[in-house]
Amino acid sequence: MEIEVRPGLIGARVQRLEDPRLLTGHGTYVDDLQLPGTLHLAFRRSDHGHARIIAIDTEEAAAMPGVAAVVTAADIADGVKPYRATSRMPDYHPTTLPVLAADKVRYVGEPVVAVLAENRYLAEDAAEQVAIDYDPLPTVIDPEAAAQPGAPVLHEEIGSNVILSRSFSRGDVEAALAGAPVRVAGRFRMHRKTPAAMENRAYLADYDQGRRALTLYSSTQVPGIVRDSLAEILDIPGNRLRVIAPDVGGGFGGKTPLYGEEVLVCHLARKLGRPVKWCADRLEDLTTTSQAFDEIVEAELACDGDGTILGLRAEVIGDIGAYSIYPYTAALEPVQVISFLPGPYRVPSYHGAVKGVATSKALTGAYRGVGRPISTFAMERLVDMAARELSLDPLEMRRRNMVRAEEFPYKTPVGLVWDRAGFMECLDGAAAAADYDGLRAEQARARADGRWFGIGLASYAELTGLGSRISAAPGMPVNTGTETASIRIDATGAVTAAFGIASHGQGLETTLAQVVAEELGVRVEDVEVVHGDSDAVAHSTGTYASRSTILAGGAATLSARALRQQVVEAAAHLLEAAQADIEVADGAIRVAGTDRAMSFPELAKAVFVEMGRLPRELREQVDLQVTKTYDPYFGTTAPATHLAVVEIDPETYRVAIRRYVVAEDCGRIINPMIADGQVHGGVAQGIGAALYEEVVYDDEGQILTASLVDYLVPTAAEIPEMEVLHLEIETEANIGGFRGLGEGGTIGAPAALANAVTDALAPLGIDIDELPVTPDRLFRLIREANKDEN
Amino acid sequence: MMRLPPGQRTRVTCTVNGQAHSGFAESRTLLSDFLRHELHLYGTHVGCEHGVCGACTVVLDGRLARSCATLAVQAEGAEITTVEGLAADEGLEPLRQAFSRHGALQCGFCTPGILASASHFLAARPDPTEAEVRDMLSGHLCRCTGYEGMVRAILEVARETTEGANQ
Numbered sequence: 032m033e034i035e036v037r038p039g040l041i042g043a044r045v046q047r048l049e050d051p052r053l054l055t056g057h058g059t060y061v062d063d064l065q066l067p068g069t070l071h072l073a074f075r076r077s078d079h080g081h082a083r084i085i086a087i088d089t090e091e092a093a094a095m096p097g098v099a100a101v102v103t104a105a106d107i108a109d110g111v112k113p114y115r116a117t118s119r120m121p122d123y124h125p126t127t128l129p130v131l132a133a134d135k136v137r138y139v140g141e142p143v144v145a146v147l148a149e150n151r152y153l154a155e156d157a158a159e160q161v162a163i164d165y166d167p168l169p170t171v172i173d174p175e176a177a178a179q180p181g182a183p184v185l186h187e188e189i190g191s192n193v194i195l196s197r198s199f200s201r202g203d204v205e206a207a208l209a210g211a212p213v214r215v216a217g218r219f220r221m222h223r224k225t226p227a228a229m230e231n232r233a234y235l236a237d238y239d240q241g242r243r244a245l246t247l248y249s250s251t252q253v254p255g256i257v258r259d260s261l262a263e264i265l266d267i268p269g270n271r272l273r274v275i276a277p278d279v280g281g282g283f284g285g286k287t288p289l290y291g292e293e294v295l296v297c298h299l300a301r302k303l304g305r306p307v308k309w310c311a312d313r314l315e316d317l318t319t320t321s322q323a324f325d326e327i328v329e330a331e332l333a334c335d336g337d338g339t340i341l342g343l344r345a346e347v348i349g350d351i352g353a354y355s356i357y358p359y360t361a362a363l364e365p366v367q368v369i370s371f372l373p374g375p376y377r378v379p380s381y382h383g384a385v386k387g388v389a390t391s392k393a394l395t396g397a398y399r400g401v402g403r404p405i406s407t408f409a410m411e412r413l414v415d416m417a418a419r420e421l422s423l424d425p426l427e428m429r430r431r432n433m434v435r436a437e438e439f440p441y442k443t444p445v446g447l448v449w450d451r452a453g454f455m456e457c458l459d460g461a462a463a464a465a466d467y468d469g470l471r472a473e474q475a476r477a478r479a480d481g482r483w484f485g486i487g488l489a490s491y492a493e494l495t496g497l498g499s500r501i502s503a504a505p506g507m508p509v510n511t512g513t514e515t516a517s518i519r520i521d522a523t524g525a526v527t528a529a530f531g532i533a534s535h536g537q538g539l540e541t542t543l544a545q546v547v548a549e550e551l552g553v554r555v556e557d558v559e560v561v562h563g564d565s566d567a568v569a570h571s572t573g574t575y576a577s578r579s580t581i582l583a584g585g586a587a588t589l590s591a592r593a594l595r596q597q598v599v600e601a602a603a604h605l606l607e608a609a610q611a612d613i614e615v616a617d618g619a620i621r622v623a624g625t626d627r628a629m630s631f632p633e634l635a636k637a638v639f640v641e642m643g644r645l646p647r648e649l650r651e652q653v654d655l656q657v658t659k660t661y662d663p664y665f666g667t668t669a670p671a672t673h674l675a676v677v678e679i680d681p682e683t684y685r686v687a688i689r690r691y692v693v694a695e696d697c698g699r700i701i702n703p704m705i706a707d708g709q710v711h712g713g714v715a716q717g718i719g720a721a722l723y724e725e726v727v728y729d730d731e732g733q734i735l736t737a738s739l740v741d742y743l744v745p746t747a748a749e750i751p752e753m754e755v756l757h758l759e760i761e762t763e764a765n766i767g768g769f770r771g772l773g774e775g776g777t778i779g780a781p782a783a784l785a786n787a788v789t790d791a792l793a794p795l796g797i798d799i800d801e802l803p804v805t806p807d808r809l810f811r812l813i814r815e816a817n818k819d820e821n
Numbered sequence: 822m823m824r825l826p827p828g829q830r831t832r833v834t835c836t837v838n839g840q841a842h843s844g845f846a847e848s849r850t851l852l853s854d855f856l857r858h859e860l861h862l863y864g865t866h867v868g869c870e871h872g873v874c875g876a877c878t879v880v881l882d883g884r885l886a887r888s889c890a891t892l893a894v895q896a897e898g899a900e901i902t903t904v905e906g907l908a909a910d911e912g913l914e915p916l917r918q919a920f921s922r923h924g925a926l927q928c929g930f931c932t933p934g935i936l937a938s939a940s941h942f943l944a945a946r947p948d949p950t951e952a953e954v955r956d957m958l959s960g961h962l963c964r965c966t967g968y969e970g971m972v973r974a975i976l977e978v979a980r981e982t983t984e985g986a987n988q
Contacts, residue, residue: 050921053929055908056864060930063863096828150858152849229868229876229930229964280866280930281964313869536928536965708924711967739873739962747958747968 040549044704047541048556049534058278061233061250062310069235070099072296072309073154075144075161076318077136080170080391080732081185084134084143088162092146095160097153100303102145102295104133110298112264114289116360120506122196123362124189126354126389130291130298136165137185137353138391139732140318145295147307170732174350174388175327185353185389194355195362195387197505199369201444202380207342211333215416219409220801221781223325223350223726224719226398227744228535230280231311232320234293236300244271247297252282253573255531256358256509258565260289265297269565276563276573279535283716284397285320286535287575288356317737321396322726325350326368326405332413338423338431342380343444345372345409351387352394359504361387364395366505367402370445374410375454375492375670376432381444391732397575399716400777407491408802411782415488415789416798424471425488425786426462429672433458433490447501449492452668452770453696453760458490460694460756461672470676470690478794483679484689485791489782490673494666495771496581496764501666503576511576512662515568516586518547518594519656522639524632526551526558528587531571532579533563537709537773539579542701546584546767550591551598552615553631568658577669577771580701585661585766593657598634601653604645605629605637667764669771671695673714673779675787684806684813686722686788693779694756698770703757706772710755713776719745720777721784722803792816825894835899837862838906846893852886853877855893856903864904864933868962875961878934879903885941904933913940915981919974927965935961939975948983951976 052058089101107130115125132143144161148154169183176182177192185192208214235248245267251257254274262269279286292309300307311319330345349365356363369383418428434441439451453460470486477484497503499512517529528547534540544558551558561567562583595615603610606629608622615621621628629637637644638655645653676690693710700706723743727735736742762768785799788809792799795816801808825831825848834843837860844859851870856862856879865888868876872890879888880902907913916939919925926932935958942949942957949957954975958968 046921047924049929050917050926053926053932054917054920054936056862056904056933057908058929059863060866062857062867065861152847227964229874229928229962230866231868279928280868281928283964313871313874538927704922704924708927708966708970711924711969712927712965715967716964738871739869740871744962744964746960746962747955747972750967750969752969752972753967 040545040555041699041701043545043702045541045545045555045702047538048544049538049540060230060278060280061235061248064235064248064277066235066237066306069306069308070147070149070303071151071154072307073146073151073158074142075158075163077132077139077141077143079136079165079167080139081168082136082165083168084132084136085164085166087144089144092157092160095153095157097149098157099147101157101161102299104129104131107131107298110265110302111294112266114264114357116355116357117508118360118362118506120195120197120362123360124194126186126194128291128354128357130294138393139734140393141353142291147299170391170730172390172728172730172732174348174390177390178348178386178388185391192389193386194351194389197362197366197369198382198384199445200382202342204342204344204380204382207380208331208333208344211341212336213334213417213420214331215413215420216331217412217416217798217800219328219330219412221324221326221405221408222803223322224398224724225317225320225322225726225742226283226285227742228281228283228285231313231316232286232290232292233310234296235306235308236296237306238300238304240304242271245297245301246273246275247293248275248277249293250279250286251276251573252286252533252535252575254533254563254565255571255573257289257293260358261294261297264294274565276533279533282535283399284323284401284575287397288321289358313739314737317742318734319393321356322352322393323364323395323398324404324720325395326365328368328405328409330372330409330413332417334417334421338417338421338428340376340378340432343373343378345369345383347383347385349385349387350390350392352390352392354394356394356396358507358509359396360507361395363397363504364402368406370447371403371493372406372410373444374407375434375490377434378444392728399713400774403491403493403778404717404720404781407489407778407782408785411489412785412800415786426467429458429488429490447494448665449668450762450764452492452670452762453758454492454670456758456760457670457672457694457696460758461674461692464694464754464756465674465690465692483681483791485677485787485789487675487783487785487787487790488672489779489786491778492668492670493775493778495577495669496663497576497578497666498663500664509572511572513660514582514586515571515658515660516583516590517568517658518590520594520631520635522635524630524635526553527561528558529561529567530583531568531573532583533573535574537574537579538702538705539574539583542580542705543583543587545701546587547591550588551595553618557618577773580769581663581667581765581767581771582661584769585663586659588766589659589661590657593659594655597653597655600649601634601638601645602629604649605634661766663765665764667698667762667770669697669775671775671779673783675783677784677787677791679788679791679809684809686804688718688751691751692754693776694758695772695775696758696760696770697772698762699759699768700757706757707755709772710776711753713774714753714780715745715750717777717780718750718784720802721781723805725803831894833893833897835896835901837901838903838909848894850893851889852891852893852896853888856888862903862905866930866933868931874931875938876931876934878937880937880941885938904936907936907940916940916978919978923970923974925966925970925974931961931963935971943975943979947979949979
């Protein structure tokens with residue numbers, strides 16, 4: 032019998048190390064940082080969707096009390112190099128990103144003039160006095176119209192609003208469709224969302240004139256990318272440029288681009304020799320933080336008489352907003368839609384084509400799920416539509432087409448490879464957990480009573496923890512596939528583990544401490560995790576794309592193992608024992624079966640201070656610090672099935688979620704509480720995307736959802752209790768056996784809810800092909816359906 | 822009533838977390854900005870400046886208030902409790918522990934306001950239903966957690982407190 036002397040730290044429901052400070056008001060977010068002499072920045076932003084700038088008059092603003100400077104594009108040309116998101120992707124046209132608009136504005140909220148003053152109130156007062164003379168140009172709002180020849184063009188140098196085109200093909204999809212007994216087609220529209228992290232973006236730049244060194248405190252998810260980008264744009268070497276992301280109040284992708292405001296605070300701090308701070312207000316967040324999920328998918332699915340999928344064809348238009356976002360490019364989301372459209376199914380023939388179209392709206396970028404909430408919505412609707420044509424149950428339709436265990440590794444039609452993961456296990460698990468047959472019986476009773484009661488399934492698979500072989504964005508010249516961990520035991524015996532990732536709510540201080548503690552043999556609370564600091568390691572990017580557990584966890588594993596080996600070597604010498612007999616656990620070093628032991632502080636003293644205790648040759652090998660970089664090379668597959676049960680109120684058209692079940696395979700779990708939280712939070716955002724949230728622009732390019740009164744983030748009254756089934760199916764795709772789970776909740780929920788609402792309204796023959804399915808949309812759909820009937 | 826011309830600052834004196842504090846405010850200065858920038862109590866967070874998200878919620882003279890939708894001058898002579906004051910209240914340790922055990926917070930930005938509302942709510946409703954807890958929480962936006970951990974944590978604290986009182 033094996034006795035576990037110590038419960039495994041990986042897999043333990045450890046309370047988060049972050050919590051004590053965050054529960055007592057002692058977190059430190061960027062706006063909490065105070066530097067003496069700080070100047071505060073406010074912007075005068077475009078109030079036009081598309082206009083030429085004729086003249087800017089800053090005289091009155093500059094004379095206002097407390098104003099230190101009023102800055103236009105012309106004033107910063109000397110210190111800020113123009114930048115744009117480049118890509119190796121063919122048929123892509125980059126757009127130069129102005130920090131301040133020079134000749135033209137292309138969306139409402141675009142920064143035009145910056146005002147620096149002694150406090151934010153005074154800076155805003157002065158910004159109001161700036162006079163900008165515009166010559167309005169025709170706005171470009173509808174992405175399909177914008178893609179047509181003859182449409183007004185936002186970027187004249189490109190000559191078209193279509194700034195990227197891409198397609199993937201496998202097999203002869205035309206032949207497959209032509210001969211198929213069953214064909215279903217739809218036009219699926221997801222309306223634009225915004226990440227709406229509770230902390231608005233905030234930046235504070237501090238320039239040390241003596242060292243000519245710049246420190247930027249930024250609410251960013253990617254301090255490494257920001258550091259590397261600013262080094263080029265501002266021409267400062269990395270050893271005099273440091274980007275620190277302190278406590279960050281959520282990101283969800285909205286804090287992954289480099290923003291012009293970040294560039295500007297740095298430039299102005301350097302130019303004026305004073306700290307410069309800018310914190311977005313919610314209006315600025317809702318008008319200028321990157322938005323997402325804005326695609327139209329026209330797709331057709333062909334099946335055999337038994338439901339076997341024969342082919343899939345799709346044309347996608349992505350509304351990318353006014354510019355191609357830096358550094359990911361506007362291809363990030365639209366291309367992901369056609370990459371993941373075939374879903375977790377065997378699709379023998381496929382053609383997917385996408386166009387990314389510039390419009391007079393805020394830029395789009397990463398938002399939790401990136402593209403896959405849209406692709407899953409379209410594909411899962413098609414699968415249900417095909418099942419209906421065939422009179423097959425949606426669950427059975429999925430069973431017949433899902434990639435089976437013996438088919439892994441499975442190459443998808445776009446060349447991605449699904450490694451062994453619990454596709455079918457998630458489908459069956461969700462059905463069993465929900466008592467699917469029982470639910471159908473309940474539905475039959477509800478329908479007999481005339482109630483609108485629906486059950487919706489959605490299955491998907493994603494690739495998480497991408498290694499260097501696959502870029503997080505197509506053709507982007509940034510390495511997103513490696514992570515470095517630098518772990519050391521210092522002269523006091525304390526353990527510090529430094530990472531390039533940047534936790535902004537995910538609890539990575541805790542989960543990475545669990546990994547280091549387990550591998551090194553110390554207690555979780557003894558590990559100080561450093562993250563969110565570009566100085567922590569030589570290269571990093573940050574936290575996004577469900578990568579940090581896999582990549583930073585992998586780097587932590589490699590470094591901690593090597594460090595443990597050093598501890599064992601030194602301790603074997605000091606305790607006069609064989610290395611094989613040295614045990615390291617809970618921060619104590621012991622010789623197995625004896626009472627000979629030493630602590631980490633004693634070991635550290637022997638290595639660093641008490642010269643002579645270790646032979647010189649051994650000291651050269653044992654310096655108690657290890658830095659290792661991990662590259663998973665490919666990615667790790669993470670599948671799930673979501674099941675939603677809804678009932679629609681016939682009076683208010685409110686969609687009430689009666690049950691919500693998630694079965695997901697996230698590989699080895701480090702901390703079940705944190706894993707649950709990632710799923711819960713992701714699903715909540717997916718529910719928002721499906722039922723409530725929509726960024727609305729009018730025909731003039733004015734944003735109508737510019738406050739949280741108008742942009743509806745769901746509350747505790749809308750989000751139901753969820754049943755989450757974690758399937759921990761082993762994977763060898765990465766060193767820790769982890770699968771990413773940060774985004775999945777948001778990927779599955781819109782599709783599951785669209786299918787559930789469609790199922791609820793099946794007696795009326797209504798198909799949900801547009802999200803969010805708000806009470807207003809439902810009212811109109813139901814009125815149309817009743818009209819048709821009469 | 823005192824009239825302040827635009828731009829002129831006046832002294833505002835109030836009791837915050839049991840201690841007398843004083844600082845300067847213009848007539849337009851928000852209480853949230855006054856707490857943060859005059860009194861250096863950065864635990865109160867500002868998420869929307871419209872009174873929607875609830876992150877800035879404090880206890881003002883025994884009632885909950887959105888400090889972003891309250892003027893600093895309105896707090897003259899008032900008693901205010903912010904998250905820093907709640908942190909010093911050992912009676913709230915079970916609530917904090919329950920939040921931590923149930924994953925009721927992730928990024929922590931909305932947490933100070935939610936702790937203010939939850940502790941105030943539990944004092945008035947020691948044995949609430951889940952629907953009542955959700956109704957109370959619907960005055961706050963959290964983008965990270967999906968609220969489930971908060972609901973569980975608050976119900977657990979209520980149950981333990983009620984059971985303790987009955988014993």
